[in-house]
Amino acid sequence: MNIFEKIVAGKAQCNKVLENDDYLAFYDIAPKARVHILAIPKVCVKDLQSASPDVLKGLCEFTKEVAQTVGLDKTGYRVLTNIGEDANQEVPYLHFHILGGENLKALGF
Numbered sequence: 001m002n003i004f005e006k007i008v009a010g011k012a013q014c015n016k017v018l019e020n021d022d023y024l025a026f027y028d029i030a031p032k033a034r035v036h037i038l039a040i041p042k043v044c045v046k047d048l049q050s051a052s053p054d055v056l057k058g059l060c061e062f063t064k065e066v067a068q069t070v071g072l073d074k075t076g077y078r079v080l081t082n083i084g085e086d087a088n089q090e091v092p093y094l095h096f097h098i099l100g101g102e103n104l105k106a107l108g109f
């Protein structure tokens with residue numbers, strides 16, 4: 001079980017931002033921006049490449065709700081997802097990084 005599977009199963013803690021039946025958002029443990037949230041489906045999918053259109057559509061809609069919840073929809077934000085080895089994906093569980101809360105120009109992404 002990877003760390004995000006444990007979080008979904010309630011076996012590891014997270015700092016939750018928003019949740020519904022199918023998706024969960026929580027703050028990244030090592031934030032790369034003033035606001036850094038991860039949004040995941042509750043069903044484990046390895047990455048965007050192997051995700052179904054339905055899961056991706058739902059995750060996009062959920063990401064917009066997360067942004068509204070924390071006010072990033074007003075100031076702007078970036079959505080990023082790593083896929084596989086060359087992207088240095090650490091956790092093999094589809095997640096969108098939602099980054100904002102400051103101007104992102106200086107960040108090394």
Ligand code: AMP
Binds near residue numbers: 081
């Ligand atoms: P990636 O390289 O795209 O797989 O990113 C994985 C992200 O998960 C990193 O930004 C980590 O800081 C974050 N992360 C790892 N473990 C946890 C955790 N227990 N709670 C919140 N974020 C985590």
